[in-house]
Amino acid sequence: MMGTRGVPALYGGFETAVEEIGLRLAQRGYEVTVYCRNPGQKITKYRGMTLVNLPAIHHRMAETLSHTSLSAVHAIVKDRPDAVLLLNAGNAPFLAPLRLAKIPTAIHLDGLESRREKWRGLGARYYRWAEKSAVKHGAFIISDAQAIAAHVRNQYGRESEVIAYGAEVINPTSDRLIELNLSAGEYHLIVARLEPENHVLESVAGYTQSTESKPLIVVGSAPYSDVYIDTVKNAADSRTRFLGGIYDQELLNQLYAHAATYTHGHSVGGTNPSLLRAMGAGAQILAFDCDFNREVTDNLSLYWKTSHDYTALLDNFTLTDMGPRLQERVAQVYQWDVITDQYEELLKKMVTK
Numbered sequence: 001m002m003g004t005r006g007v008p009a010l011y012g013g014f015e016t017a018v019e020e021i022g023l024r025l026a027q028r029g030y031e032v033t034v035y036c037r038n039p040g041q042k043i044t045k046y047r048g049m050t051l052v053n054l055p056a057i058h059h060r061m062a063e064t065l066s067h068t069s070l071s072a073v074h075a076i077v078k079d080r081p082d083a084v085l086l087l088n089a090g091n092a093p094f095l096a097p098l099r100l101a102k103i104p105t106a107i108h109l110d111g112l113e114s115r116r117e118k119w120r121g122l123g124a125r126y127y128r129w130a131e132k133s134a135v136k137h138g139a140f141i142i143s144d145a146q147a148i149a150a151h152v153r154n155q156y157g158r159e160s161e162v163i164a165y166g167a168e169v170i171n172p173t174s175d176r177l178i179e180l181n182l183s184a185g186e187y188h189l190i191v192a193r194l195e196p197e198n199h200v201l202e203s204v205a206g207y208t209q210s211t212e213s214k215p216l217i218v219v220g221s222a223p224y225s226d227v228y229i230d231t232v233k234n235a236a237d238s239r240t241r242f243l244g245g246i247y248d249q250e251l252l253n254q255l256y257a258h259a260a261t262y263t264h265g266h267s268v269g270g271t272n273p274s275l276l277r278a279m280g281a282g283a284q285i286l287a288f289d290c291d292f293n294r295e296v297t298d299n300l301s302l303y304w305k306t307s308h309d310y311t312a313l314l315d316n317f318t319l320t321d322m323g324p325r326l327q328e329r330v331a332q333v334y335q336w337d338v339i340t341d342q343y344e345e346l347l348k349k350m351v352t353k
Contacts, residue, residue, distance in 0.1 A: 001018050001021075001022055001032065001033070001034045001035070001084075001085045001087070002034075002035040002068055002071040002072070002075065002084060002085075002086055002087070002091075003035075003064065003068050003071075003086050003087035003088045003091045003108075004018055004087050004088070005036065005037050005038055006018065006034050006035060006036025006037060006038060006041075006051065006053075007019040007022065007034050007036065007046055007047070007049065007051065008038075008046060010038065010247050013165055013272065013273025013274065014087055014088070014110065016165075016273055017087075017165050017166070017273070017339075018034055018087070019047070020166055020336045020339075020340075021336070021339065021340050021343050022034055022047075022048075022049045023047040023048055023049060024336065024337065024340040025340060025343070025344065025347075026047065026048030026049055027048060028340075028344065030347075031050070032048065032049045032050065033049070033050045033051075033052060033075075033079055033081060034046075034049050034050070034051055034052070035052050035054060035067070035068075035071035035074070035075075036051050036052065036053050036054070037053075037054060037055070037056045037063070037067040038053070041053050052071070052074060052079070054067055054070045054071060054074065055067070055070070056070075060123075060223070061122075061123060061126075064088060064090055064091065065090065065091070065093070068086075068091045068094055069094065072094040072097055072098060075098070075101075075103065076097060076098065076101040076103065080103070081103060082103075082104070082351050083103070083104045083105070083106070083347050083350045083351055084098055084103055084104070084105040084106070085105075085106055085108065085142075085343070086098070086105050086106065086107045086108065087107075087108045087110060088108065088109075088110050089107065089108075089109045089110060089127065089130045089131045089134045090126070090127060090130050091107065091130075092107065092129075092130040092131075092133040092134040092137065092138075093130075093133070095107060095133070095134065095137045095138055096137065099137070099139070104139060104140075104350040104351055104353065105138065105139060105140070105350075106138065106139065106140035106141070106142055106161070106346060106350060107134045107138040107140070107141060107142065108142040108144070109131065109134060109135075109141065109142065109143055109144075109148060109152070109160075109270075110144070110269070110270070132156065135152055135155075135156045135158050135160075136156070139350070139353070140161060140346065140349070140350060141158065141159075141160035141161065142160060142161045142162075142163055142346075143160040143161070143162050143163075143270060144162075144163065144164050144165060144269075144270035144271045145162070145164060145270030145271045145292055145295055145296065146162055146295055147270065147291040147292050147295055148160075148162075148270040148292075149162045161342075161346055163339060163342045163343060163346070164270075164271040164296075164333070164334060164339060165271045165272075165273050165276055165334065165339065166276070166334050166335055166336035166337075166338070166339040166340075167273070167276035167277055167279065167280040167330050167334050167335075167336075168280050168330075168335075168336070169280050169327045169330055169331050170253055170257060170280055170281050171257065171281075171282070172250070172253045172254045172257050172258075172281070173254065174254055174257075174258045175254075176250065176251050176254050177254055177255070177258060179251070180217075180243070180251075180255075182215075182217070182255075182258075184258035185258060185259075185260050186214055186215075186260065187214050187215050187216070187217050187259055187260060188207065188212070188214055188215070188216045188217065188259060188260050188261045188262075188263065188314070189216075189217050189219070189255055189256065189259035189261070189262045189263065189283075190203055190204075190216065190217070190218045190219065190220070190262075190263045190265070191219045191220055191252070191255070191256070191262070191274050191278075192218075192219075192220045192264075192265060192266065192274065193220050193221070193222040193225075194218075194220055194221060194222045194225055194228060194229045194232055195222050195225055195228065196228060197266070197267050197268045198265045198266050198267070199265030199266075199267060199288050200218065200220075200232050200265060201228070201231060201232050201235055202265065202306065202307040202310060203216075203263050203265050203307075203310055204216065204218065204232050204235050204236050204240060205235045205307040206304075206306075206307035206308065206309070206310030206311040206314070207236075207239070207240065207310070207311070207314060208235060208236060208237050208239075208240070209307065209308075209311045210310075210311045210314040210315050211315055212239075212314045212315070213239075214260055215239050215240065215241055216236075216239060216240045216241070217241050217243060217255070217259075218232075218240060218241065218242045218243065219243050219244070219245070219246050219252070219255065220244070220245060221244050221245045252277075253277075253281060256277055256278050256281035256283055257281035257282060257283065259283055259284075260284065260317075261283070261284045261285070261286050261314075261317065262278040262283035262284065262285050262286070263285075263286045263287075263310075264278065264285055264286070264287045264288065264293060264301075265287075265288045266288065266292075266293070267288050267290045267292070267293075268292075269292060270292055271292070271295075271296050271334075272292070272293075272296065275287070275293065275296055275297070276296065276330060276334050278326075279296075279297065279326040279327065279329060279330050279334075280326075280327060280330040280334075281327075282323035282324060282326065282327045283323060283326070284302075284317075284319065284320065284322060284323055285297060285300075285301040285302070285322065285326065286301065286302050286303075286304060286310065286313050286314075287301040287302070287303055287304075288303070288304060288305070289303035289304060289305050297326065297329070298329055300322050300325050300326055300329065301322060301326075302317075302320075302322075
């Protein structure tokens with residue numbers, strides 16, 4: 001499994017997917033190698049997986065490509081795996097060498113990367129090329145939502161394997177909220193990278209215009225996004241607290257489960273792991289209105305498009321039964337064991353094709 005920061009999962013949804021799928025495949029008897037770029041990491045075994053720790057150039061445009069290039073060389077020259085799961089369409093250039101080495105490879109597209117603000121200009125053009133190249137040259141294409149699969153079909157005339165992310169249904173206690181000076185049900189929550197396509201600015205501005213007395217808690221940061229982060233903070237008032245990144249999973253689970261509302265502003269991904277996590281925790285969700293979020297929540301959330309919409313939702317919010325219904329959806333559709341079943345079937349197709 002290559003193309004992400006690897007495991008242990010500390011950063012985002014891709015890494016969580018690698019860990020949850022990888023450990024289950026290992027439990028089923030597969031030899032799983034995960035290529036990692038967690039700086040300073042020395043461990044080579046984790047939850048049944050073999051870790052290969054390789055360096056990367058610490059630069060927005062070069063980090064992923066530099067690391068995946070080393071990973072591909074290692075896989076071709078030394079590891080010789082039966083199959084590769086390559087994550088992120090931006091890694092499309094490595095499909096050709098893996099194919100020439102006769103290593104079956106599936107590439108996971110990870111949403112519509114070219115639409116992310118951080119890739120504007122040259123980066124966006126690269127990702128448009130990479131997406132096209134991935135769909136053209138990948139032996140197997142993975143979309144994590146039906147809306148992504150529809151984009152691939154309409155744009156390139158090709159079908160893809162639809163495999164979502166997973167999540168757990170959780171009902172944690174609230175005992176650790178006191179560490180953040182919070183009480184259950186007495187705060188609103190955003191968990192997101194502070195980037196424009198996640199509409200954190202619109203959420204914070206909409207909250208500032210509301211009459212809501214409960215504080216807004218913003219969890220997350222973003223490398224290379226200082227200007228946007230400053231803009232978001234300038235739109236806030238004293239009721240908003242910015243906590244930065246929180247990587248304590250137990251504390252995060254309690255934050256999700258006991259928020260008055262969870263705001264999900266992501267707009268260019270497919271099945272977003274943060275949204276699934278909030279659903280599994282039974283949160284009351286205020287989601288940005290786009291095909292991806294409506295598909296994942298099955299229209300069981302409240303939706304907004306602008307900061308004015310968001311203000312209206314907060315000022316008129318009443319508790320609904322959406323939380324338990326969203327937990328039921330996670331239990332029925334988005335369980336990691338089921339997701340791993342789908343990846344296992346894909347692996348079998350890859351090695352027998």
